[in-house]
Amino acid sequence: MREWFPLTDYEFYAFVASGMFLIAAVDYCYTGGVLVGRTEWTVVQGVFWTVVAYVLGQICAAPSSAVVEFLLARVWLRSPATVALGIGKRRWREHVVAWLFANREYAPLSSAVQNRIKKAAATKLKVNVDDLDAEAVFQVAFPAARGQEDSAKRLDSFINSYGFCRNICFVAIIATPMLALKYHRDHMTLDLVLLST
Template sequence: MKDWFPFTSYDFYAYLTAGMITLAAVDRVFLGSMLASQANWTFVNGAFWTAVAYLVGQILAIPSSVFLEHLLGRRWLRAPSHVLLGLDPPRLRETCVRWAFGAREYEPLPVATRNSVLRKVAAALSVPETDMDGEAAFHCAFPHARNVADSATRLDNFLNQYGMCRNVSFASAVAAGLMIWRASQTCDRLDWFLAIAAVVLSVGLFGRFVKFYAAYSREVFRTYDKVVSAPIIPPPTPGIP
């Protein structure tokens, strides 16, 4: 972001956008589109409602993380680190999500790459490869990836993308619930159209969240394999004749 812009990239993408979508739905359902029909916005009014949207987005980030990232993204679906390293083979649901949303990043790494990563991480953590945990492997590899400038830039971009997609997906789900309730009361075609649009936005951005969430872990492991040398395995001790 520019120096004069009051928000960081993550603030804008992950919080402000989600808050604005939720405020738009609340405005339509409870305020009779008072904000949307406002013709003469002053700087003070604009700054106030922008601040409100930002705060709403901050609050929405809490249930968004709980439900979309930890329950759906890490419980209902397998965590990306486990899938990428082949520790847990993709089930039908992971395969369907990958194909439905074009999430090529949410598939196991090439065999040679994941074997190399597992071997290096196991040596670093002093644990057998067969006992490796995906999250432990990720936390071991992460500092090495952040120390590479090019990789750190990509990781920041992926973070902004998956944070925005996750939060806006959840905000859109909230907006969809509000609009479906209003449409069922008014039977207005516009309300039904807005409700359907919110559902499509929520589902679509959840798929994008999975894609960039997996891309984040994929970049960590890819960089780790590139910058960390393979462990030196000592030759076997010759037997005593």
């Protein structure tokens, strides 16, 4: 972000955007779109709702991490690093996710590359190759990647995108049942109106 802007890129993408999405979903479902449909805003109103969005985004970040990052991506699915390094094979779930969203992320690296990475990590950690897990390899690789200027920039860009996507995904999980309930309620009301005429 620019020097004059009070938020970092991560705060804007991960917190403000997801908070605004949540406000928009609640506003649309329960007030008929009072905020979403508003065409004129004062500066004070704009700043106020941006701050509210930021706070809601911050509140959503912890459960977002727990639900999306850990429960969904590490318990229900194997981590992409586990598959890439050949520590765990893709199950049907990973095949489906790979086919739908992330084929490259859920593809194993070649055996030669896997062996080279695992051997280097095992040497650095002073453990046997068979004792490695994906998290241990990451802990070795991350500081090395951050030490390269180009890699550090790409990691920063990825972190912004990741925070945005994770938090938006979580808010979508919250918004979907609200929208489904609104759709159901609206159709029930329409059916009742049609029946009474």
